[in-house]
Amino acid sequence: MRIVLGVTGGIAAYKAALLLRLMTEEGHEVHVVPTESALNFVGKATWEALSGQPVYTDTFEAVDEVNHVLQGRKADLVLIAPATANALAKAANGLAEDLIGNILLTATVPVVMAPAMHTEMWQNAATQANVVTLRSRGVHIIEPAVGRLTGIDTGKGRLPDPEDIWQQTKDIIHQAHHGSLLRDKHVVVSAGGTREALDPVRFLGNRSSGKQGVALAQAAARAGAQVTLITGSMEVAAPQHDHITVVPIESTRDLLGAVLEYSREKDALIMAAAVADFRPATATDQKIKKDDEHSAPTIILEQTEDVLHTVIQQRAAGQDLPGYVIGFAAETGDANTTPLEYGRAKLQRKGCEMLVVNEVGADKVFGQDENDVTIVFADGRDDLTVQGTKDVVAASIIQELADALN
Ligand code: CTP
Numbered sequence: 001m002r003i004v005l006g007v008t009g010g011i012a013a014y015k016a017a018l019l020l021r022l023m024t025e026e027g028h029e030v031h032v033v034p035t036e037s038a039l040n041f042v043g044k045a046t047w048e049a050l051s052g053q054p055v056y057t058d059t060f061e062a063v064d065e066v067n068h069v070l071q072g073r074k075a076d077l078v079l080i081a082p083a084t085a086n087a088l089a090k091a092a093n094g095l096a097e098d099l100i101g102n103i104l105l106t107a108t109v110p111v112v113m114a115p116a117m118h119t120e121m122w123q124n125a126a127t128q129a130n131v132v133t134l135r136s137r138g139v140h141i142i143e144p145a146v147g148r149l150t151g152i153d154t155g156k157g158r159l160p161d162p163e164d165i166w167q168q169t170k171d172i173i174h175q176a177h178h179g180s181l182l183r184d185k186h187v188v189v190s191a192g193g194t195r196e197a198l199d200p201v202r203f204l205g206n207r208s209s210g211k212q213g214v215a216l217a218q219a220a221a222r223a224g225a226q227v228t229l230i231t232g233s234m235e236v237a238a239p240q241h242d243h244i245t246v247v248p249i250e251s252t253r254d255l256l257g258a259v260l261e262y263s264r265e266k267d268a269l270i271m272a273a274a275v276a277d278f279r280p281a282t283a284t285d286q287k288i289k290k291d292d293e294h295s296a297p298t299i300i301l302e303q304t305e306d307v308l309h310t311v312i313q314q315r316a317a318g319q320d321l322p323g324y325v326i327g328f329a330a331e332t333g334d335a336n337t338t339p340l341e342y343g344r345a346k347l348q349r350k351g352c353e354m355l356v357v358n359e360v361g362a363d364k365v366f367g368q369d370e371n372d373v374t375i376v377f378a379d380g381r382d383d384l385t386v387q388g389t390k391d392v393v394a395a396s397i398i399q400e401l402a403d404a405l406n
Contacts, residue, residue, distance in 0.1 A: 001173075003030045004071055004107075006080035006100040007047075008087040009037025011150050012116040012159035016081050017042060019162040020050050031071060033057065033100045035087070059099050071099070072106030079169055080104075081142075082116035082159045085127050091139070092130035110176045112169050114142040119155030140172045175222075178395075181402040182225035186266040188322065189217045190259060190307075192232035194252045196279035198299065199288045208274035210234025212328075212371065215394035216270055217244050223398050228262045230255065232273055252276050252304035259307050260314070260321075268324040268401055271308045271352075279304050312351040324404055325352040326397065330360040340383075344376055353378050353404065356397060375400065 003023055007016045013034070023030050032047040032055050039057065047055045072078065080087060080100065087100075091113070096102045104111065113134065121127055122144055131141050145160040159165070191213020195203040214236055217229040221243040230247045231238050232255065238246040247262060249255050252275050263269050278301040288297055308327050315321040329346045331339035343357030357374045371393045375384040377400075386396045 001028045001076040002074055003028050004075045004078045004100075004103055005030050005032045005051075006078065006083075006087075006103070007032060007034040007038040007042070008080060008082060008084045008100070009035050009040060010082045010084045010116050010159075011041060012082040013038050013041035015159050015162055017046060017050060019079075019081055019165055020047070022162055022166045024051065029053070031055075031075070033071065033103060035098055035100060056099055059096070059102050061099075069102070069106050072103040073108070075103075075107065075109055077109055077169070077173060078103060078107045078111045079114070079165075080112070081114035081165055083113040085115070085117045085121045085124070088113065088115060088127060088130045088134065092133040110140065110173055111138075112140040112142065112172055114159060114165050115144050115157075116159035117144075117157045118149055118153070119157045122157040140169075142168050178223050178399075181223040181398065182220055182405070183223075185224075185268065185405060186226045186228070187220045187268045187270065187401070188228045188230065188259065188263045188266050189213055189220065189270045190230045190232070190255060190273035191217065192234035193274040194232045194255055194276045194304075195250050196252065196276045196304070197250075197283040198280045199284045199286065201287055204276060204279065205233060206274045206276065208232070208234070210236050211369065212390045212393065213270075213272035214239055215390040216272055216397060217241075219391070219394040219398040220270075220401075223402060225267075228266070230258045230262065230273070252279065252307065256305045256307045256310060259311060263311065263321050265320050266322050267405060268326065269311060269322040270326045270397070270401075272328050273307075274330070275307055276304050278302065306350075308350050308352060316351075324354075324401060326354045326356065326401065327352045328356045328358065330358045332360055340374055340376075343374065347376050347378060351378075354397075354400065356393075379404075 005020055007013050020030055030051045031053050032051050034057050036057055044055050090101055091104055094105060096105055135141055142165060144156055145158040146156045147158045148154050149157060192210035193206040193208035195205045197203050217227045218239050220227045221241045227244045229244050230249055232249055247258050249258050281300040281302040311321050311325060327350050329343045331342040333339040339359040340357055343355055347355040355376050369389055371390050372387045373393055386393050
């Protein structure tokens with residue numbers, strides 16, 4: 001990223017030097033724009049040495065490059081830390097007295113300000129009104145920390161630690177970027193396990209918690225998509241979100257019907273549901289009773305419909321079903337074949353665009369919060385390994401989906 005780091009005139013300016021280091025260490029190109037008064041705290045040479053870039057403070061430097069317009073336009077992010085009470089007031093009023101003021105007026109990218117000042121100044125009605133104004137215009141204001149201020153006094157107004165500012169800033173950028181990844185797209189997600197009735201009170205089920213499917217629905221909604229979430233039995237509650245419509249189902253047959261109905265004319269289908277492969281060939285209307293001979297019934301099973309494969313087949317036959325279909329594969333592997341090899345074979349067999357391969361075992365995956373997956377693609381893209389919470393895995397899958405759809 002190309003970042004403009006605005007530094008205004010407060011004692012916390014020295015912390016901005018550490019912030020700058022964090023950003024350059026992650027490979028970002030940072031252009032420091034201090035105000036005149038900030039240079040009283042940390043000099044130009046420090047900023048130039050740490051950023052490896054020329055440093056300007058005034059609008060009338062590098063005029064040939066129209067620097068005041070250029071910097072704001074070329075940047076991916078404008079971050080002001082520390083932002084003094086005066087800097088907030090100037091920004092809220094749109095003053096263009098120095099280079100940073102000009103940049104703020106030309107920037108169309110996320111702007112983040114990290115205020116630092118004495119508690120009284122922060123609490124002052126004028127400052128609070130400026131904060132409200134700036135926030136209403138989409139500027140992200142990081143809350144000051146509580147703690148030791150310049151002198152012996154303590155209170156709210158301290159610049160948060162550089163690591164903290166940088167983390168919050170990255171979250172803001174992530175949100176700004178991902179909030180539009182799947183805008184105008186409609187994604188269907190299936191989650192949870194199916195239940196196959198044996199009689200009116202018993203069923204064959206599985207251990208799926210529904211967590212991964214729910215995380216996917218939430219990640220897609222956060223990315224701006226409309227989501228239809230088809231839920232089987234789940235340990236977690238279905239999410240409540242403006243963009244998510246929940247369709248509960250029970251059996252594989254229900255799931256097939258719902259998927260075919262709700263996926264029509266949609267952009268993507270993510271089959272995270274754990275679908276039963278077999279069901280009792282005959283389900284009775286009456287409860288199966290014990291007899292006096294201590295015998296037990298024999299349950300004959302039959303194969304269920306393969307929902308994913310049916311979608312792919314019907315799509316190939318010309319039905320208007322999602323052009324991008326993502327499957328999941330829970331694999332244990334065996335003596336001759338690794339889980340990933342089974343996954344690749346399954347991707348081919350099922351004919352979907354992407355398959356998320358989970359290695360499962362006695363203690364792995366079902367119901368747990370952490371996940372460790374390898375994503376394989378039909379279009380020849382390199383495999384992608386993702387480790388982390390189910391939210392992290394979901395975010396990666398949604399990112400890949402967005403790349404493919406856009
Ligand atoms: N799936 C499906 N319908 C089924 C079974 C599975 O749509 N009857 C979907 C799952 O939602 C998942 C993918 O297919 O996205 C792979 O599921 P998995 O159980 O790993 O594969 P199976 O098709 O059951 O293959 P195998 O039994 O050989 O592992």
